[in-house]
Amino acid sequence: MDLPHHVYQAAPKQRGRAGPPTVLFEDTSSGAPAMRTPGYNMAGPANEMQGDPAGNNLFTDPMANAAMMYGSSLANTGKDMVNKEFSRFVSVNKLKYFFAVDTRYVLKKLMILLFPYTHQDWEVRYHRDTPLTPRQDVNAPDLYIPTMAFITYILLTGMALGIQQRFSPEVLGLCASTALVWIIIEVLVMLLSLYLLTVHSDLSTFDLIAYSGYKYVGMIFTVLCGLLFGSDGYYVALAWSSCALMFFIVRSLKMKILPSISHDTMGTGPSNKPQFRLYITVATAVFQPIIIYWLTSHLVR
Template sequence: MALPHHGYRATKPRARAAPPSGDPLLFEDTSAGVPPMNSQNYYESGYNIGGGAAAGGGQGAGGVNTLFTDPMANAAMMYGSSLANQGKDMVNKEISRFMSVNKLKYFFAVDTKYVMKKLMLLMFPYTHQDWEVRYHRDTPLTPRHDVNAPDLYIPNGMAIEVLGLCASTALVWVVIEVLVMLLSLYLLTVHTDLSTFDLVAYSGYKYVGMIFTVLCGLLFGSDGYYVALAWSSCSLMFFIVRSLKMKILSSLSADSMGAGASAKPRFRLYITVASAAFQPIIIYWLTAHLVR
């Protein structure tokens, strides 16, 4: 009787393990033994499960996170950004120093009335009396308000016509002339308020005489060319001397003291006359072959 009773008790636990629905159990339910998942360490634990390769990936991700949380790395990035901004400011400052947009706009502040007056002044400067550039609160008036102010509108417009005739030779000579002028003023320590744009403007006014000379040569032959050359050369020389006189020869107070002060006015006069005398030479050299 003991054996049948023992067999009944052995089959009873298997009856309790079956699911209530009576369906066969395909997979073992192990969810009760899984610890709760830590969402913050999911990626780190996931990369470490796969062994060495996955661990290396986890270290790379951790290295990127460490780069952004390391105070030394942040300080280095901020210092590099500061240096870049300082370099950009220095470059902009140097560009503004040599080529200021506001200064360049000043030389193109013209109107039709000014252009007509300036062209007449370039061709007939002998009757003009007042050559002084006018100022308003230590700032020179714009060309449209003062016919004596230098501009770049007329030289630029005439240069387009001249470059079509003389290629780039005329532009090269203007650059050389301005550089020689700046070097002469520097070597002779002549203090003046002439800027580089002023010198470019005064040097570029020769284009007006060049266009006038070439047109007369094409219309009236060689005789008309030489007459126009003589007239435009004399007018331009007179204009350059009277204009530069107000810029170079008038400001003697800054150089009135010290050694060699007596030679400064003579040097200023030499520079002014040489700059004026160079104009007819370059006009003839650039235009003579065009009317032959």
């Protein structure tokens, strides 16, 4: 039966005014939260947090502020104690001196290490009995180049082992520890020799570490030539870097150890002391190629 025309027109208006259908059961199969009723206050938790003074009490509570101040003072005290204990063994000011370098100094120093035969003036300059910083005097020893060269050598070692399919963290750690131990042994032997022979020189422990660490520049050059040109390139680079390093060590230590020879000759010390000082200088220089070969020969095949 067909409905009257006026009834057919009124039905849509009633549907448009009607509210949403009542949900008898909530669909919780998808894990979504249940549908909230229109009268639910969505900002209720936020308003509760704003109205609850407990959150603000965390910053205004005297006990919390006292705890924070005590923790800060305790951290500062611990930092001061660490710095004090560190200063007992290592002088921070001296350590800063050996890292006072710039780009110009680094480039000139690398050229001297690889081509020392063209360098003429090897004398270390002083200002009011204080040696100039490395950035002011290219002949001053530094620890920046040895440190960066050591890190570069370790990275180059990992690359060389990876090319030869022999890389592993254990092997790389062994190479790094071996290189570090060689420096420690070399510096200790040098200090012991100077002490037993009662040699008074301007060399400090940092100076010896610097001169011992300069060998890593030659080691990097040697390994790179070996990787690029094979064993022939390795031995040619080894010969060149060894001769250059020996020449550099002799000329540098000559300004630190040998100047006091005349004082021993004029004093009451034994007459063979000048010869021993010369032997120490030469032995230190000759020992460098042996270490270079020992630490780089297994990286080139």
